[in-house]
């Protein structure tokens with residue numbers, strides 16, 4: 001069965017590092033967006049879909065209970081796993097109980113750092129005590145599948161501050177963690193400032209690439225000691241606690257996305273909705289299609305550049321070796337890939353240059 005992704009692109013602030021199409025939206029847009037979302041979901045006829053749900057964004061944890069209940073009325077409620085992305089500090093008992101009515105059994109908290117000075121520079125308002133309160137609230141309401149996100153490479157991050165975030169994360173004893181390396185591109189304010197050589201948002205104080213790589217490797221080693229294993233480049237879990245929904249992306253299984261900037265895949269075609277919430281609402285109110293673009297990617301290319309993200313790697317067949325043999329042999333001989341039980345996967349060294357390796361499986 002397919003996964004269902006729903007985008008809620010509303011946030012209390014725009015974080016400096018964020019390159020998503022989400023943030024502070026025009027006043028009064030939430031209600032119209034919810035109406036558009038319900039319309040898009042109703043048109044899709046989800047009776048054959050939906051064993052996993054991922055409510056992301058944005059900050060869906062900022063939705064008030066009546067809005068969550070309206071969404072719940074539009075959706076099936078037979079999830080094998082239903083995740084909601086939450087910003088620390090936005091949880092209340094009433095909101096968490098509304099999530100339970102929607103079937104949410106897994107919450108991903110965007111902690112990013114446990115160090116107040118690092119968070120303050122990004123625009124985030126929470127601190128370590130906020131996260132502690134939120135985790136306790138989730139557990140008290142019966143949600144134990146909790147993911148905590150960290151970002152390696154925030155301005156001002158040092159080996160000591162990174163270690164204190166890793167220690168704080170370990171103390172929460174959650175079954176899942178994610179570590180993302182800071183992305184530097186034009187789509188975030190911090191990324192643009194770094195590219196321009198400026199000083200705003202702490203751009204002058206971003207750790208170097210080697211240091212970020214060391215932060216990442218330290219996290220991998222320490223999570224492993226706590227029984228949290230890497231199963232995808234950025235994702236770590238106790239056995240059995242891997243995200244079923246996100247595994248669909250890496251296994252190239254179908255999923256349907258609803259809302260602005262949501263992506264979908266039916267096994268052959270990929271498509272994407274219009275990027276901004278304003279455009280999404282305008283399309284809905286004009287009775288027009290939400291779809292912005294679609295493509296039919298080469299499944300063999302995707303098998304490698306999506307599948308190699310996973311620790312389980314990929315299982316090349318004879319035609320794959322014919323097509324990619326020289327590149328695969330080179331990566332094996334230089335120690336960027338390794339063979340295990342007939343499968344190929346990236347080594348720790350290969351993961352550090354994974355973006356360059358993935359490029360080789362894309363059309364020139």
Ligand code: SF4
Nearest residue numbers: 011014015018057058
């Ligand atoms: S990082 Fe999260 S909370 Fe911050 S602007 Fe982006 S989506 Fe919103």
